[in-house]
Amino acid sequence: MIRPFLAVIFGAIAPLAFAPYSYWPIIFLSVTGLLILLRDRPPKNAAWLCFLWGVAYFGVGISWVHVSIDTFGGVPRIVSFALMLLLSCYLAIYPALFGWVLNRWFSQNTTFRLLLIAPVLWLCNEWLRGWVFTGFPWLWIGYSQVDTPFAQYAPIGGVEAISFIIIICSGAVANSILKKQLRWLIFPVLFWSLGSLLNAQSWVTPDNTTKTSFALIQGNIDQAKKWLPGERWPTIIKYTDLTQENWDANIIIWPEAAVPAFEYELPGFLTSLDHAARQKHSSIVTGILNQSETGKFYNSILTMGAGQKAPYSLNLKDRYHKHHLLPFGEFVPFETLLRPLAPLFNLPMSSFTAGSYIQPNLSVNGRHFVSALCYEIAFGEQVRENVTNETDFILTLSNDAWFGHSIGPFQHMEIARMRALELGKPLIRVTNNGITAITNAKGQVIKQLPQFKTAVLRATIESTKGKTPYYRFGSWPLYGLSALILLSACLISRKNSKRSDKWL
Template identity: 55%
Template sequence: MKKKSLMTLGQLFLAVPSGALATLSFAPYNYWYLAPVSIFAFLYLLQNQTIKRSGLIGFLWGLGLFGTGISWVHVSIDTFGGMPKVASMFLMGLLISYLALFPAAFGALFNRFNRGRPFHQLLLSGPVIWLLLDWFRGWFLTGFPWLWMGYSQVDSPFAAIAPILGVEGITLALMLCSGAFVAAWCDRNWKPLLIPVLIIGLSGLAGSIQWVTPAPEKSVEVALIQGNVPQELKWLPSQRWPTLMKYTDLTRENWDADLIVWPEAAIPALETQVPTFLQNLDSAARNNNSTVITGVLDQKEDGQYFNNILTLGMNTDGPYNYESAHRYSKHQLLPFGEFVPFGDLLRPIAPFFNLPMSSFSRGDFVQPNLEANGYSLAPALCYEIAFSEQVRQNVNIDTELLLTLSNDAWFGTSIGPFQHMEIAQMRSLELGKPLLRATNNGVTGVVDHTGKITDQIPQFETAVLRATVVPTEGLTPYTSLGSWPLYFYILWSLTLSFILFRRQAGHFRDHRPQESE
């Protein structure tokens, strides 16, 4: 009994570092092979456990993953939230604990329906439960689809799955491969190892297929402006014109570019407060046959705030006019930064919940592509790039480039901006489109249609990234079908699990000892 108790404590102790290990598979560390190792350890720890203990193991594994993987969130709460350290740590603990509930639910469900049936656990219902919980986490309370395991595989052999099944298809592959290794280890049976061999083989085959066609004749010269404006100074009235002049000077040196891109909310004012500046910038862009794309905030007459992308210069209908300007309005808002869930309860608690303009309104889920100097761009503002389905639905047959503007200055020197860039890389890989990413202080870069960063400038520097970008033509299977193949997989898996469960239940009844009369 004592030996069993020590073994149980050891399993609980190992759950936290096993989860933390997965963080090293994401950017900026990029040890992608540690993701399947972490999942293997998690699944192994869940073997032959009670439902309650499985849930506890899952919760501890989640604490390890999210406690290390989203530590960057605390930088914004602590630095800009105006809270005592104790309060900010408490809030951070609540967020991590909330996210850890999802692997806890996985652990409990894993053994609730399949205890004693490892084939079902590891290769059928287990991966399905994981996918469903990932989707729920990406939707519930507006969603937080960060640290989906598939993102860690941008540079791995599994990356070729993304243009077919998206990031969650890669997650499914990781779950199946890790589950197969656990099954082989526990049952001392080599046959489950055929599954990772098959998946890796299919990934290699998929990687040899060119889903989209580069169009070098449509190459575009871009200039991505990284202003490096300190977040604590950005919205001070005294810094408005110095900031605008900084961006203007950097732009003036790059008028030969087809597209000049400023970051999210690069203009530290509402659009209606700087009409003359925008008219002059628009005129200068037209005179130089260029287009400026910038982030700017807007307030409508009814008081609604919007976080927008605005195009100026070529490919717009005449000189800049507020009423007819081409804009994209952010749909997926950042919790607490752009809207406050349960605001009536939370706003009185601390200044953090009353950040300037933290009550934005949403743009439409699907909006027209931005037309800029003859190019069609599918935009996503900052946090939105993490929502694969929204980005996918905004790409059409005419889309040539992906565009994302961001301001990760909120997160200092943490790992957050690198994870953000990795997510943007996955969107390029899924959709087969090169991506332009302009940020205030990094990571500013260009990603090609295979998800590789081709050009990048250092963080925390005032700089301009000049690059020649080759658009692509055509659509990947994922762009056309989205997650429908995964839905069919889930249906097939659940059906097969049900059939096998009924067959085993019938076999058990047929072989029960008969009671003596």
Template identity: 45%
Template sequence: MTKAFQTNAPQGRFLGAHLFIAFSAGIMCHFSFAPYQLQWLAPLSIAILFAQLTAFDQLSTKKNFLLGLSFGFGLFSAGLRWVHVSIADYGGLPLPISILLMAILALYLALFPALASAIFGRYRNNHLTHNAIFFSCLWVLAEFVRGKVLTGFPWLLLGYSQTQGLFSQSAAIIGVLGLSLVVVALGCFATNAIKKSKRGLLAVIIIVAFSIGLSRVSTIQTLDKQVDFALVQGNIAQSAKWQQDEMWPTITSYMDLTRHQFTADIIIWPEAAMPAVEAWVSDYLRLMDSAANVNDSAIITGIIGRDDSINHLTLANNIDQVSNQSQQTQYYNALITLGNDQQKQQEQGSYTRNHLNRYYKHQLLPIGEFVPFRSLLQPLAPLFNLPMSSFSRGEWAQPNLTALGYNFAPAICYEIAFPELVRANMRSNTDFLLTVSNDAWFGRSIGPHQHMEIAQMRAIELGRPLIRVTNNGVTAIVNPQGEIEKKLPQFTQSILREKVNLVKGQTYYYQYGQLPVILFSMFFAVAIGLVNRFR
């Protein structure tokens, strides 16, 4: 038996070795996510962690906390190493400071598996099956809480490791947190099986069979009707994105790419493709609206929205003034529709400034789009050199965007990582999921690939084709099974042209969301914890 799975190690002497093994298992776990997608490493890494957590005969909250912290720090420091790219390259901070900030973020996120491990250490017993179920449920609850606390950061949930795996389609029933439960349970029961527990081996077989069975249940039917999309990837350099003298060259570049695509039904530009406040370019937007209308088409584009219902004295003339005025005037990271919104042929386009066919981003990126605890942190904001860090928040649930009579459930950038937010914005008559982003912030790192993987999971959960349009990749079309039908190479200026079939039907996840998995996890975590507490 390997050292990783030893169960009767001395309680103090070799703690350092156990912490190193847990840290290494966390690093190994990040290879189960995109772009590596070695799915089997996720349950294996959990098996190693679980072996460390149960290696001490005496219950120890502190030791288990440190083991969970080591695993989490390994996972997040390796899996989120792309964070320092945006901080160092575009935030203007020196590399050592950006790495330090990334390490602090990783340590914060590691607190959640650490707390799950500590509670497990406090209330576990010597019953192998109970321990496996108990820890699996605690892990899922920790992931759920991580997605809520301090606005939430639900990145690298273990369920995402199975987006292209054998169990992926079961997410249409149990969601990404349900897949996390499957992954952790497999790892825990595999550890029990290695300890020669027949129940552990039987549990592994049952979990695999059950998950495969769930994956075979489908409530989504593909229709013959198709919609012709043109997705525009502008590949605008991030260093030039928010420069005032680059605003019109950027808009012109997108329009030049679009000129020969008006034969498409719907043309989509990425997040903030128009790096301007809507009021600055309203005349140009009306021209685009007319051009789309004449060609029986529609354009969906990212732009900076402004709430004109709020009185203000002056109109900002540049991006810096937008940030300075934002405390008096509300600005939004927005999507709007130009051209024909209700049907293929209309007498005129639908666009007027502040029309209701728009979407305002709800889940804002801390520091990047708003400053949390403003009174405390506002003095630090200039250090990050981020041009648009004072956006206001849109509503949690908003009407679908419409284009040519088709309904889109939108998510801008970071929002796609919040399953319940995307679900709240889907309706029974939603035709497509739409996510737009600007991943140029993360350079040539693994970040954009993880972002793409998360979007694929949303397509599975909600059973709708997903349209993803980005500034520099990954721009792609994803089917309701989470498979990429077509994509553009990263860091190229190009058009993705593809016809996408409509579908009908509703997934169980759309109907019930995360609630069944959360209730299941809470019930068994509390029940087993109480039984062990009073035994």
């Protein structure tokens, strides 16, 4: 029982490596411990150990999901915890698959399997989790290193490259412990040193011609009251008043679904707001909900004011529509079966339609923004493929009020910072109640508002020129290398197996 117990402990402490705790060495301790536990275990036993690690890892790491289920799901608390456990068990299947494959086909040659095979299989494990059933790429282990020298590998190969390196380093430490040979510790030392040197590398340079003043409005609207009919106009007036106090900004940005109404319900207000912004030579960006003529619902971003080609009109073709929808929060898989079962599967705003994967950048007062609404910022490849040569800034609007005083918003901000680092573009993040912030092109926070406070973040920033290797090629070179390593390992394993059969 010692190994299963340790697997749970190693999994439970791993989330401490992420925001808001940011004890980044813990992820190395956790993964190293897991790799040591897998030594000489049968495949099924290895899968079970990794499954227990995963249940503890996700049970602690995404415990914030429980807040939204408990508060807005309309189910008893015991059911909320049960659903949280069920989600953790599902996500734990991926590390379990990692353990099973590693010990099923690569049980021999400790050094080779820990330093090459384990990183490749872990990369596959995280990729699958970020793709199956639309994907849930939360808590990819690379995000834990956003404030360390390992973060400097992100502009080269994305967060996946950092995950890959973490497993190599952890494997090297595990191998050093198992073989009692200190020489393998050279790998983490080399990767750390190279990351430190890369910190001086400037993949992009500042572009002084793009200097822009921003006013980011954090309304701090109570999520439980936001959609009550009597709260519509008080909310709209609150955002309007804060906007009128900041007309001197080039661009004023409201958060996701800041307007608690469908766009077609407010043509007069939006026309007046657009007219006022034009007069003040300012632009407004806001999250808003839309309904098409065919009855489809969209979570959208609307731009108004100076720089727009024409005065405001209800034209859904000129909006950004969220592509990557949150399962159960914005759409319900197998909804004909699940919706009748419980109020949880019938949450407000859970019937959205996905926008296109590739959409034009938002053009706002002469600046171009690649957009990501809330959960979408976790999909690095989607953000990368929407960046163009004209892109000035990364824009993400969110409403993390669903997750209360939990660790979720901090993890969300950490993920957003990684996108800026990967692409070499400043990131602008506007939320309802935090965390509203601006980062530079290296993912470092320049300014940030406190949570749960009505406030306006004012900043003047400039974009960058140039392209990071990740922007040019994405993570595909890393995946190509991984495929080559895996293929070579399979051929070697097969050759050794035939040689053994011959001697037998």
